Amino acid sequence: MRYDDLIGLAFESVMMTRFRSLLSVLGVTIGVAAVVSGIILGVGSRALVIDKLAEGGADWMWAFPRGEIRKDKLLVEPSLPPPIKVTAEDMEYIKKQGTTIKDVCAYNVRQMIFCYKGERHPMKALVMTPVLAGKDIYRMEVVRGRFLTEQEGASNSRVCVVEQSEQAASIFGDEIPVGDTISVGNDDFKIVGSIKRTGLHLGRPNLTIIILPYPAMREVAGIRDYDLIEISIKELSDVNKARFQFQQVLGRIYGWPLKLDIREYSRLIDSGLDVINLVTSLIIGIAVISLTVGGVGIMNVMMALVVEQTREIGIAKAIGARKNSILLLFLAEATILSLFGGVLGVLIGMGTTKVVTLLLGIPFMAPFWVILLGLFLSLAVGVVSGTYPAKRAAELDPVVTLRRF
Amino acid sequence: MIKLEKVNKTYRCGGAEVKAVQELNLEIRRGEFVSIVGPSGSGKSTLLNIIGCLDRPDSGKYFFDGSDIEGLSDDELAVIRGFKIGFVFQFFNLFPRVSVIRNLMLPMIFAGMGTRKHRIRSAMKMLYEVGVPERAKFAATDISGGEQQKVAIARALMNRPDLLLADEPTGNLDSKSSEKIMSILGELNQRGMTIIMVTHNEELARATRRIVSIHDGRMIGDEAVG
Numbered sequence: 001m002r003y004d005d006l007i008g009l010a011f012e013s014v015m016m017t018r019f020r021s022l023l024s025v026l027g028v029t030i031g032v033a034a035v036v037s038g039i040i041l042g043v044g045s046r047a048l049v050i051d052k053l054a055e056g057g058a059d060w061m062w063a064f065p066r067g068e069i070r071k072d073k074l075l076v077e078p079s080l081p082p083p084i085k086v087t088a089e090d091m092e093y094i095k096k097q098g099t100t101i102k103d104v105c106a107y108n109v110r111q112m113i114f115c116y117k118g119e120r121h122p123m124k125a126l127v128m129t130p131v132l133a134g135k136d137i138y139r140m141e142v143v144r145g146r147f148l149t150e151q152e153g154a155s156n157s158r159v160c161v162v163e164q165s166e167q168a169a170s171i172f173g174d175e176i177p178v179g180d181t182i183s184v185g186n187d188d189f190k191i192v193g194s195i196k197r198t199g200l201h202l203g204r205p206n207l208t209i210i211i212l213p214y215p216a217m218r219e220v221a222g223i224r225d226y227d228l229i230e231i232s233i234k235e236l237s238d239v240n241k242a243r244f245q246f247q248q249v250l251g252r253i254y255g256w257p258l259k260l261d262i263r264e265y266s267r268l269i270d271s272g273l274d275v276i277n278l279v280t281s282l283i284i285g286i287a288v289i290s291l292t293v294g295g296v297g298i299m300n301v302m303m304a305l306v307v308e309q310t311r312e313i314g315i316a317k318a319i320g321a322r323k324n325s326i327l328l329l330f331l332a333e334a335t336i337l338s339l340f341g342g343v344l345g346v347l348i349g350m351g352t353t354k355v356v357t358l359l360l361g362i363p364f365m366a367p368f369w370v371i372l373l374g375l376f377l378s379l380a381v382g383v384v385s386g387t388y389p390a391k392r393a394a395e396l397d398p399v400v401t402l403r404r405f
Numbered sequence: 406m407i408k409l410e411k412v413n414k415t416y417r418c419g420g421a422e423v424k425a426v427q428e429l430n431l432e433i434r435r436g437e438f439v440s441i442v443g444p445s446g447s448g449k450s451t452l453l454n455i456i457g458c459l460d461r462p463d464s465g466k467y468f469f470d471g472s473d474i475e476g477l478s479d480d481e482l483a484v485i486r487g488f489k490i491g492f493v494f495q496f497f498n499l500f501p502r503v504s505v506i507r508n509l510m511l512p513m514i515f516a517g518m519g520t521r522k523h524r525i526r527s528a529m530k531m532l533y534e535v536g537v538p539e540r541a542k543f544a545a546t547d548i549s550g551g552e553q554q555k556v557a558i559a560r561a562l563m564n565r566p567d568l569l570l571a572d573e574p575t576g577n578l579d580s581k582s583s584e585k586i587m588s589i590l591g592e593l594n595q596r597g598m599t600i601i602m603v604t605h606n607e608e609l610a611r612a613t614r615r616i617v618s619i620h621d622g623r624m625i626g627d628e629a630v631g
Contacts, residue, residue, distance in 0.1 A: 005514045016502060315498045318459060319560065320487020321515040322480045399460045402494070 001325040010332035014340075017305075024301040025341030027294025028381055031287050032345025032374040037353040038283030039370050042276060044362040049272040061231050061242065085225045088129055088154060090253055094231070095133075097249045100242040102234045105134040106226035114210065115183045121171050124207045125184070127214040127223060128153065134211075137232045138197060145178035145193030148211060156215045160189040163209040164196045171208075182210070187220045291377060294341065295385035302334050302389035306396075313393055314401030327394035334386025335379060342378020346371050406568065406599055407433040407456060412465035414451050414622075425451035426462070427622040433601065435567070438594040440610040441603045443619035449603045450572055452619065456601060457490055457570045458482040470567070487516045491561025495573035497553040499545035505532070505556050506541040512563040531559035535589060551582030558589060569593065571602040575609060587612050 014021050086106045094104045107128045114123050128134030131153030140147070143164050152159050162168055162176045172180075176194035183189065189212060197209075217223040229250065233242040306313070313326055350366060357364040414426040425448040433439055441449045454460040455467060458474060467474045469485060477485070486492075499508050509528035513519050519527065532538040535555040540548050545556065554574060561569055571590065575583035587609060594600050594614075602613060610616045611630060618626035 001515055002517045005517070009514065311498070312500055315500065316511070316515065317483065318457070318486060318492045318498075319512045319515060320483055320564070322483040324480070325515060399454050402459075402498070 001322070001328075006325070006328055006332055007336075010329055010336055013305075013329075013333050014336050020301060021337055021340070024297050025294065025337050025344065027290050027297045028338050028341030028378050029294070029345040029348065031289075031291030031294050031381075032342045032378050033349035033352070034283055034287035034290060035377060036346055036349030036366075036370055036374045037356070038280055038287060039373070040350070040353045040364065040366050041283070041356065041362065042280035043365045043367065044357055045276050045279075046273060047365055048362055049276065061233065061239075061246065086129065086229065086253075091130055091133070093253065094229070094246075094249045097252075098231070098242065098245040100233050100235065100238040100245055102232045103133040103136045104229065104231045105130060105137055106229045107134060108214075108223055108226045108228075109209075110221075110223060111207065112184060112221060116171055116180075119171075121167070122207060123167070124209045125217060125221065125223070126209050126211045127217050127226075128211065129214055129226070130154070131211070131213075134230075135195075137230055140195045141198055143194045143196050144176060145191070147193055147195065148213065153213050154215065155213055156219060157213055158187060158189045158216055159192045159213065161193045161195055161211045162191055164194045165208045167206075167208045168194075184217075184220055187216075189216075291381055294338070295381045298334055298338055298341075298382065299385040299389060301337070302330060302386055303392070305333070306330065306389050306393045309393075310396060310401045313396050314398045317396075317398040318402065323394045326396075327390045330390035330393045331383065331386045334390065335382035338378045338382025338385070339375065342375050342381075345378065346374040349374065406435045406470060407431070407601075408466075408468040409455070409462075410466040410468075412455065412462040412467060414448075414455060414460065414463050416451075424448075424622050426455065429465070429622070429624055431617065431624065431627075433599065435599055436594075436597055438591070438600045438614040439602070439617060440613040440615070441601065441617045441619060442605060442607065442610045444605060447619045448622035449619045451622075453570055453572055453601065453603050456568075457492060458485050484516075487512060488564050489567050491558075491564075491566040491569045493554070493557050493561050493569065493571040493574045495576040497550070497557045497577075499553055499557060499560070501544075501546045503545055504541070505537075505543050505545055505548065508545050508556060509560050509563055512560060516564055518564070527563060528559075531562055532556070534562075535559045549582075550578050551585060554578060554582070554586055555589070558586070562593075567599060569598055569600045571600065573604055574602060575606070576604070583609070 091104050091106065095101055098104070105128050107126060109124050109126045111122055112125045113120050114125075115121075130150055131148045132150055134140075135147055142161075145161075148159060148161055151157075160182070162172070162182075164176055168176060176191060178191055178193055181188040181190050189210075195211070214223070231242070231246060233239065316326060317323075350371075353366075354364055356362075409429055409431040412426055412429045412431075413424070416423045416425050427448075429452065431452075441452060443449045451460065455462055456469075458469065461467075461474065470489065474482070492498075499505075500511065503511075506525065506528050509531055510524040513524045513527065518524075529538060529541065532541055535558055537548075537552050537555050537559075540552055540556065545553065548556070554577075558569075558574075569590075574590070575586050578586065590600055590602065591612065600613075602609075604610055613630060615629050616626070617624060
């Protein structure tokens with residue numbers, strides 16, 4: 001028996017009992033719909049969470065060496081990490097070696113007293129190398145004027161950028177006066193622009209951040225070398241690989257053994273994803289149950305069909321049908337039924353999910369493999385639940401099935 | 406063409422053993438028209454099932470076309486049933502709910518033969534031969550008993566078998582239809598078809614060329630007619 005005939009006959013048989021077929025696939029339909037919607041919702045809300053956290057800086061990681069702090073040379077509190085000596089070349093090297101690393105910068109931040117129009121204000125002086133990478137990592141946006149250029153950041157130029165904060169508003173008024181100067185001790189710095197932070201880094205904005213060129217601050221305020229090296233990573237999923245690369249590269253620069261404390265922000269994501277995973281597994285659980293019920297339903301219908309068609313099976317054998325043909329015929333019928341339920345399930349699942357995502361504001365992300373998975377699951381249910389009835393049909397003795405009639 | 410040597414077949418029926426066929430020897434040559442007669446329960450249907458490769462003997466040898474059935478697999482028997490043997494049953498045994506022409510196409514479908522066009526052409530040709538071409542599109546159960554049996558004969562002939570087996574082919578028909586069926590069978594035999602027919606109607610048996618009598622599973626008579 002040829003396969004095109006096999007499928008044709010099985011299809012005919014399904015069509016003959018249309019209503020019953022429709023009822024019997026309901027379980028599979030619900031199961032597949034649950035799988036499809038569960039995965040689409042899971043993927044969508046995952047993307048949403050990652051997106052929200054990445055906006056806040058989940059792709060961010062920092063490292064500081066935890067070497068022994070020599071007490072005789074201690075200039076800062078023991079709780080602070082020892083200073084790191086890095087150059088712009090080091091940063092370039094890290095970026096080049098770390099394939100998962102998007103941006104890298106070293107930074108130091110210190111609370112200092114700035115003078116503006118004769119009044120003294122405590123603010124945070126921030127130095128970064130290279131400055132533009134830092135700007136990206138911290139997700140700073142220029143509000144007015146401009147940011148420091150790379151050259152300014154690496155030179156002794158007396159320019160600075162001021163954060164637009166509540167404190168800044170109380171000092172400078174509603175707008176940061178670009179072009180004015182503020183001073184540290186006796187040295188004047190020209191304000192070239194104002195920025196705002198969009199990420200979660202650098203703590204709560206209780207004090208205004210002022211970004212200044214490192215060489216200038218070293219000379220003017222004696223800011224020592226950097227505290228931390230920070231990176232942002234290209235793909236959030238590469239967190240572990242990035243951490244490893246980061247460590248390796250730092251080790252190569254500063255020599256082993258190097259005690260590093262690496263922290264990452266992405267831990268936040270995990271807790272967010274935990275909730276989503278829980279919900280997703282719940283839906284998948286429902287899916288498994290309804291697929292099982294659906295499988296039993298199809299098996300039931302197929303068993304009934306075998307009993308009903310006992311005589312036809314006998315005739316088919318008498319006119320030359322092989323055991324295998326009968327087996328495949330019933331298996332094909334079960335599979336067609338189940339696959340039909342699967343197609344229906346995919347459509348219903350996608351449809352309801354589309355509505356739900358619109359209502360909840362979750363992105364509707366239906367990867368192609370979800371459709372394939374839904375169809376595959378229904379196919380598998382059909383094969384599994386069809387095998388036993390098909391075997392029963394194939395094993396029927398034609399003499400016995402024909403004798404009674 | 407057919408040779409049975411000391412064939413036995415026993416059934417278990419409600420705890421009791423029924424010896425349906427006992428030590429039976431029978432040889433049928435190509436082109437014969439044989440009727441197997443005997444009262445009901447005499448084992449003639451069982452004998453026909455064995456000859457038709459639907460059943461296997463418990464002991465003894467059965468040669469079909471020279472090959473020993475014992476050594477053949479179930480699938481090989483199915484191929485023999487599909488290509489070399491045609492069955493006609495007392496209750497017609499057409500597939501209900503399926504059209505007449507579709508019924509005729511099924512033997513070719515199970516045998517994996519022909520294109521759709523080819524199958525339809527063969528089926529229509531067969532329907533002309535048995536005289537009911539106008540019933541092609543009817544559901545198998547929507548035509549009269551006589552017509553159903555004609556269709557059943559046509560279906561049995563679809564794969565050009567060497568042997569036609571008929572189990573009480575007229576048992577469920579009125580006398581006029583019976584006559585018609587018998588004349589079709591006679592005509593087929595004249596064209597060279599080997600036919601074995603089971604019946605308990607002596608008069609019908611007289612229309613064949615050889616009568617084999619069975620009683621309690623044993624052969625009690627074997628006579629040529631005419």
